[in-house]
Amino acid sequence: MVLAAAVQLDAALADVPANLAACERLGDEAGHAGARIIALPEFFSTGIGFAASLADAALPPDGPATHLLTTLARRHSALVGGSFLCRDPDGHVRNAYFLADPTGVIGRHDKDLPTMWENAFYVGGNDDGVIDTGGHQVGAAVCWELMRTDTVRRLRGRVDLLMTGSGWWSIPRWHPHAVFDRLEHNNRLTARTAAASFSRYVGAPCVHAAHAGHLECSMPWLPATYRGHFEGSTMITTASGEIVAERRAEEGEGVVLGEIAVGRRDPSLSTPSGYWLHKRGLLPSTVWHYQRWHGRPWYRRNVAGIRSGAPA
Secondary structure, eight states, rough: OEEEEEEEEEETTHHHHHHHHHHHHHHHHHTTTSSSEEETTTTTTTTTOGGGGGGGGGBBSSSSSHHHHHHHHHHHTTTEEEEEEETTTTTTTEEEEEEEEEEEEEEEOOSSOOOOGGGGTOOOOOOOOOOEEEESSEEEEEEGGBBBBHHHHHHHTTOEEEEOOOOBOOOOOOOOHHHHHHHHHHHHHHHHHHHHHHHHHHHHEEEEEEEEEEEEEEETTSSSSSEEEHHHHOOEEOOOOOOOEEGGGGGOOOOEEEOOOOOOOOSSSSSOOOBBOOOOOHHHHHHHHHHHHHHHHHHHHHHTTOOOOOOO
């Protein structure tokens, strides 16, 4: 058995120094508690929302976010991972999950498809997400990758540990309240179910880090302001999908700790035949398409090819 930790972060949108400092503090808390596996969430250096300030907040592959991961790994003799907006030498930004151990960076996974307004800030990748630690195979997956059957197919039966993260935002409480409250109820359940059931589809224990706290930002193509929150659901599960430890969104920023047995087993859920593992609902499906149509041209105009300007 090994003690694992997942970080729940209340990020300051696009404030790289503040977020890295918070992650170091929380990572140290996990390490001092004895954790030898530490997961930071998706977008741990910036948070996520539709904000123009994210356009130049990407960091280089060998920049301060990667330095934080390797520092925590050496300091605590741990396996440490998380994803951030990474500007590569080709000028493109990717949502890159880096995994480090005490020797340095040992692998990387680029999220396959941006989700909704994320299309404005990075492009997708095409690797399989399997990272060799020298003794075990780790499967990396980010947010709505936990919603897709393709992710299960590339990791199922191949990995001994899942390290995942999310930045899953709520559905705003617009009028009529009864309708949007019901949509948000379903959205919150899906966020928790996607993380909790992923181990059962793949057959490996999961350490899932997430964001909590409030978010306010613009809405693409709409004369409206988004006001909502992140769903949290930071958790650690066994290979059979049992939740060992969990931190809900309302508990705010912090660290969740749990012991797991690293190793693969036969998946207890069969892979669905369709594209999605979980139903999205009409509103998320609509937003998925319209924000992709908006985001890809916005990325080309405002993000692609610019120099990384985020402070170290």
